[in-house]
Amino acid sequence: DIQMTQSPSSLSASIGDRVTITCRASQSISRSLNWYQQKPGKAPTVLIYAASTLESGVPSRFSGSGSGTDFTLTITSLEPEDFATYYCQQSHSTLVYTFGQGTKLEIQ
Amino acid sequence: EVQLLESGGGLVQPGGSLRLSCAASGFTFRTYAMSWVRQAPGKGLEWVSGIGSSGATTYYADSVKGRFTISRDNSNNTLFLQMNSLRAEDTAVYYCAKVTSYYCDSWGQGTQVTVSS
Numbered sequence: 001d002i003q004m005t006q007s008p009s010s011l012s013a014s015i016g017d018r019v020t021i022t023c024r025a026s027q028s029i030s031r032s033l034n035w036y037q038q039k040p041g042k043a044p045t046v047l048i049y050a051a052s053t054l055e056s057g058v059p060s061r062f063s064g065s066g067s068g069t070d071f072t073l074t075i076t077s078l079e080p081e082d083f084a085t086y087y088c089q090q091s092h093s094t095l096v097y098t099f100g101q102g103t104k105l106e107i108q
Numbered sequence: 109e110v111q112l113l114e115s116g117g118g119l120v121q122p123g124g125s126l127r128l129s130c131a132a133s134g135f136t137f138r139t140y141a142m143s144w145v146r147q148a149p150g151k152g153l154e155w156v157s158g159i160g161s162s163g164a165t166t167y168y169a170d171s172v173k174g175r176f177t178i179s180r181d182n183s184n185n186t187l188f189l190q191m192n193s194l195r196a197e198d199t200a201v202y203y204c205a206k207v208t209s210y211y212c213d214s215w216g217q218g219t220q221v222t223v224s225s
Contacts, residue, residue, distance in 0.1 A: 001170065034211040036153075043203055043215035044145075044153060050210070087153050091210035095141055095158030095167040102152040 002026055002090050006100035012108040017078045021103045023071045023088035032092035035064055035073045039084045048073065083107050110134040110214040112204050117219030124194050124223070130187040130204030130216055138182035141207040144189050146200035157189065158207065194223045
């Protein structure tokens, strides 16, 4: 099975900061990489799919890049509502869509 | 509007069984693959199982293979997860999710499963 490793596991930042979260796959997954945001007590919501495509309605301060095994999620100019946990997910294997362990973004 | 409503969770003893349901509306259910994802208390998301649009193909995480069975009723727009031989480590909130273009674009609110004696 494909394993996904996110870093860092937690991150402190301030309003207006730029932050980057990385995700590494245990084997090449082309661009089959998705990013989700989850707030406490809520279901996840998709931010980016296919490595860099922004889901409809997601603010443009979110962006994704990468291919193969290394991917990044970047948030420019953090807003208060961005403090949440972020997960990457590979969708290279048919309907075996494993997640990274998550990155908790906290207010500094 | 897409709606996914999970039900069937609860408290069960180790070794017991539960059947989760996910009632779907607001989209053509029979044309989409579906998945179950769980989240243990204070932990991250874990993909559990997926099923193709017709129900002919199913996939499982190693942690549940042989114990859980995913199925669907396209006539009644419902997704199921039959969970047998439950263990304490299966305790989690279970979410159903609609799969489109290789990502989960809609999620239910989740149903709590607690395995404890």
